[in-house]
Amino acid sequence: MTITEAESRILEAARKVFMEDGYVGARMQRIADVAGISKASLHYYFRSKEKLFDRIFDEYMDRIVPLLNTWEDDSDDWETKVRRFVVDLMEVFKDTSILFLVQELRRDPKKLDERLAAKRKKPNRFIHYYERLRASKLVRDQDPRILALAMHSMCAYPLLNAPMMCGALRMAPAEYDTFMTTYAREAADLLVRMMKK
């Protein structure tokens, strides 16, 4: 079934409101207002707040999951892969804060389990990839789990906690925003340097 114009307006509004206020803080009335329809209409299209939220949540996961497959194929060398991963992931986090996901995960930890059950059975792709590089003596000999944590942290946190870091670095929000582009490149450099022999 296709998405009607009304539906897509609702989804756009829901995206905005849920991202801003989180699941608990979001109000159905405000979503309706932003979408320019009545609350009753909102419920006509999406039966409940939970259902509507799940739709947005899934959309978001669908943007992130493919990025985790960066480490599957054998195109490009590992340095290029790392740099692309960092830039792409930060691109997603830039217009859709991961805070949204962290919050929801705390509210209902099962949500992720269900959605990634299949994925969870296989080993972590990055770790597997790094182990292979390590066996071929192409990278530094160290625990890839640490690197994975460092990589994800450096991508997510500066955007997740932008208000605080922005203040800590004594920058104006706009300035911080443009600085993030430089940061993405430099962070990728640092990560590559961590892995290089």
Place this chain on the structure above:
Amino acid sequence: MTITEAESRILEAARKVFMEDGYVGARMQRIADVAGISKASLHYYFRSKEKLFDRIFDEYMDRIVPLLNTWEDDSDDWETKVRRFVVDLMEVFKDTSILFLVQELRRDPKKLDERLAAKRKKPNRFIHYYERLRASKLVRDQDPRILALAMHSMCAYPLLNAPMMCGALRMAPAEYDTFMTTYAREAADLLVRMMKK
């Protein structure tokens, strides 16, 4: 004025509930239940939810702010400072997730501004410290803002988004928890390596 036994029981309960559910999700009734008193009594001691929350929020800030002064004195060499900062900061985040702070900051951005207004006027201590080291040619020649972001990210994020990273690394929560000790040490190593010439 001293803190009565009832008051400290309330504060303990509030700490727990606010940390678990955030400001919006927390319920006064539940705080009362956890503290083992009636909701009316709760309001007798702390007039409003906001007031009670502010008390907890301030407590938390008071634990973090001193750590930011690590870079002030000239005791110890910079490597030791970095290692201590990482371990200490992660220690705080371990029993008191910073998610709490990030959420609140989004709800009311002014809260931090007021509280750190004095601090914000001076330059960032770490950046200042690194510039000095750089001038003395003791460390690598690079933008300290990038390093500051990397350092904070690597400390905060693995604990902030523990459920997800725990799953990503295919670890059980308990296992992840003990792994954090190793991580803290290794993360500090990586950061030192980033700064070393």
Place this chain on the structure above:
DNA sequence: ACCTGGTTTGACCATTTGGTCAAACCGATC
């Protein structure tokens, strides 16, 4: 025993919020 001050609480209130429903609306088909 009686008072007095702080403490505790059940009952209650106003407001907010997710959700429902019957009635109105509207374009297309006959």
Place this chain on the structure above:
DNA sequence: GATCGGTTTGACCAAATGGTCAAACCAGGT
């Protein structure tokens, strides 16, 4: 223009929630 399916909405509801208050409680002092 009557009918019909899908759409839209104002009015309404039940539950939850932060907060209030008068009455009860309970030590310590007289």
